[in-house]
Each structure stands twice: as structure tokens, then as C-alpha cells.
Amino acid sequence: MNDFNHLPVMVDEIVSFLIVQKDGSYIDLTAGLGGHLKAFSRHLSKDAKLFGTDRDRAALKIAKERLADCPQQIQVAEAPYSTLDKILPEFSVSSFDGILLDLGLSSLQIDDATRGFSFQEDGPLDMRFDPQLSGRMAADLLNESTERELSDIFFTYGEEKQARRIAKAIVMERQMSALETTTQLKKIIDSVIFPHHQKKALARIFQSIRIALNGELDELKAVLPKLVPLLNKSGRIAVLSYHSLEDRIIKRFFQQMHKGCVCPTDFAVCICGIDPSFKILTKKALTPTDEEIKANPRARSAKLRVAEKL
Numbered sequence: 390m391n392d393f394n395h396l397p398v399m400v401d402e403i404v405s406f407l408i409v410q411k412d413g414s415y416i417d418l419t420a421g422l423g424g425h426l427k428a429f430s431r432h433l434s435k436d437a438k439l440f441g442t443d444r445d446r447a448a449l450k451i452a453k454e455r456l457a458d459c460p461q462q463i464q465v466a467e468a469p470y471s472t473l474d475k476i477l478p479e480f481s482v483s484s485f486d487g488i489l490l491d492l493g494l495s496s497l498q499i500d501d502a503t504r505g506f507s508f509q510e511d512g513p514l515d516m517r518f519d520p521q522l523s524g525r526m527a528a529d530l531l532n533e534s535t536e537r538e539l540s541d542i543f544f545t546y547g548e549e550k551q552a553r554r555i556a557k558a559i560v561m562e563r564q565m566s567a568l569e570t571t572t573q574l575k576k577i578i579d580s581v582i583f584p585h586h587q588k589k590a591l592a593r594i595f596q597s598i599r600i601a602l603n604g605e606l607d608e609l610k611a612v613l614p615k616l617v618p619l620l621n622k623s624g625r626i627a628v629l630s631y632h633s634l635e636d637r638i639i640k641r642f643f644q645q646m647h648k649g650c651v652c653p654t655d656f657a658v659c660i661c662g663i664d665p666s667f668k669i670l671t672k673k674a675l676t677p678t679d680e681e682i683k684a685n686p687r688a689r690s691a692k693l694r695v696a697e698k699l
């Protein structure tokens with residue numbers, strides 16, 4: 390794999406928000422191909438420490454190669470980021486000055502047709518972030534779920550209005566032959582959606598299957614509260630998301646951490662005693678510049694939110 394297609398998203402903005410201490414400890418929980426970590430390395434002293442986690446073994450292998458010439462100590466671990474608290478003893482630090490979550494897919498996953506993430510290429514309906522760890526593939530989800538379950542997945546995780554029609558067409562088709570390839574799924578979607586809506590519907594359906602299969606939103610909800618005690622005072626957390634379902638979770642979490650108190654709004658005085666733990670540094674989510682989107686169209690839906698630990 391060359392890294393021609395791999396450009397880390399909003400890297401300048403992330404570096405300028407996140408790198409608060411030149412010799413600090415930084416982690417990209419979605420290390421992918423190591424693009425952001427490599428950029429961090431360039432802005433840090435050689436005494437800094439860099440860490441990464443990812444569920445994708447193939448990506449981590451490339452990341453390790455790309456980071457091999459960085460002067461800092463670097464450690465990566467193959468694990469879902471929601472288990473960070475459990476794998477932390479493997480790392481040489483127990484807290485961080487900067488934490489990055491860059492959600493979504495890496496270019497390796499999108500460009501490799503055999504991973505099954507892209508409707509533009511023919512490939513097996515796989516879509517697992519961690520093919521070596523989890524057994525269930527997108528094909529299993531599509532062949533085994535009820536029509537109602539499929540429709541709920543398409544509507545909830547893809548916000549697709551034609552969810553029911555598409556689910557019905559899949560269930561009819563699979564009675565003749567099981568779904569195995571991305572092309573089969575694409576043909577079914579194309580057969581029930583008007584041509585000028587097809588591309589958007591395909592993107593939404595593929596996204597929804599991927600989110601459901603990999604439990605993406607549950608992973609995100611599980612990890613966010615675990616990160617608060619792992620951030621040093623004045624340390625920062627940056628989250629890059631690529632669709633509104635993720636962005637909503639991050640926005641609400643940051644707001645809650647900024648507010649602290651969890652008492653019902655009609656309580657005259659606070660009895661929970663929970664102090665605010667975050668200062669929000671991005672009142673509105675930041676988006677990539679037009680130049681970045683031109684150079685890297687995959688960045689177009691990115692939203693960046695950053696908060697600082699109090």
C-alpha cells in the first residue's frame with residue numbers, strides 16, 4: 390500500500406489545538422495509518438511519548454512502519470478504543486496531555502475492495518474493522534436479520550427514508566440467493582430507488598450496516614466518559630466525526646462535562662456536587678477549509694470538536 394491516498398484530516402487544526410506540551414504524552418485512539426501521529430511527532434520534542442490504538446491489524450502494521458523513523462517513544466495496541474482502561478497497563482504512561490478520536494474509515498479500508506466497505510467496488514460483504522477478531526460479517530447481518538431489524542438499522546444509522554422499501558427488497562432477494570457481495574447489495578438498492586437518489590441511498594445504507602455491525606456508536610458512548618480521568622489537567626481532547634449521529638453524541642458529552650452538575654433542572658440548589666470537568670474550545674464544530682476539501686474530498690463531512698480538561 391502506498392500512502393498516496395492517505396491524508397490525515399484537519400491535521401493543522403488538530404496539531405494547534407492538541408499539542409500543548411512539547412514533551413507530553415499523546416494518543417490517537419484511532420491510529421489508522423498513523424497520519425496524525427506522524428504529524429504530532431513533527432511538533433514534539435524527542436522526549437514526548439506517542440501512543441495509538443486501532444481495531445484494524447492491517448492498518449496498525451502500516452502505521453508502525455510509517456512511524457518507525459520518529460524520534461519519540463511510540464507504542465501501539467490492537468484493541469477497540471472502548472477498552473483503553475484495560476490496555477493502559479501495557480503503555481508506559483497512565484494519563485495523556487492530548488487524546489484524538491478520528492472516527493470513521495481509513496483510506497486503507499475504503500480503498501481495499503476485499504474489505505467490503507465501498508459500494509463503488511465489487512467485494513465480499515465484510516465491513517468488519519477487525520476481521521481477525523470478530524466473526525460476524527455484513528453478509529451475516531443482511532442474511533440473518535428480520536425485515537424489521539434491517540429497516541431499523543437503515544433508518545436509525547443511515548437516516549434513510551426508504552429504509553422499509555430497501556429492507557423488503559433485501560428480504561425478497563435473499564429468499565432466492567444469500568447476499569454475498571457489495572454488487573448484489575448495490576443492485577437491490579438501485580432497483581427500488583430513483584436514479585438521482587441512488588448514490589446517497591447507497592452511501593447511507595452502507596454506512597448504516599457498518600455502524601451496526603461494528604457497534605460504532607456504542608463504542609463511542611462507552612469510551613468518552615473513560616477519557617476524562619485519563620486526561621492530565623489542561624490536557625485536550627479532539628474528536629473528528631463524519632456524520633451527525635456521532636457529532637450529536639460528542640456535542641452532548643462535551644456540554645455535559647462543561648456543565649458538571651446532573652441535578653434535575655427544577656432543583657433550586659445542586660445536590661450532586663459534580664463539578665465541570667471540561668472547557669469547550671470549539672463553540673461550534675470546526676470544518677475543513679475549501680482547500681483541504683479540494684485536496685482531500687474525503688474530508689468534506691468532517692467536524693472537529695475540542696475540549697480542555699479543567
Ligand SMILES: C[S@@+](CC[C@H](N)C(=O)[O-])C[C@H]1O[C@@H](n2cnc3c(N)ncnc32)[C@H](O)[C@@H]1O
Nearest residue numbers: 419421422423424425443444445469470491494
Ligand atoms: C479515519 S481512520 C483514522 C486515521 C488516522 N487518524 C490517521 O491519521 O491515519 C479511523 C480508524 O479508526 C479505527 N476504528 C474504528 N472504530 C474503532 C474502535 N472502536 N476502536 C479502535 N479503532 C477503531 C478504524 O479501524 C480506522 O483505522
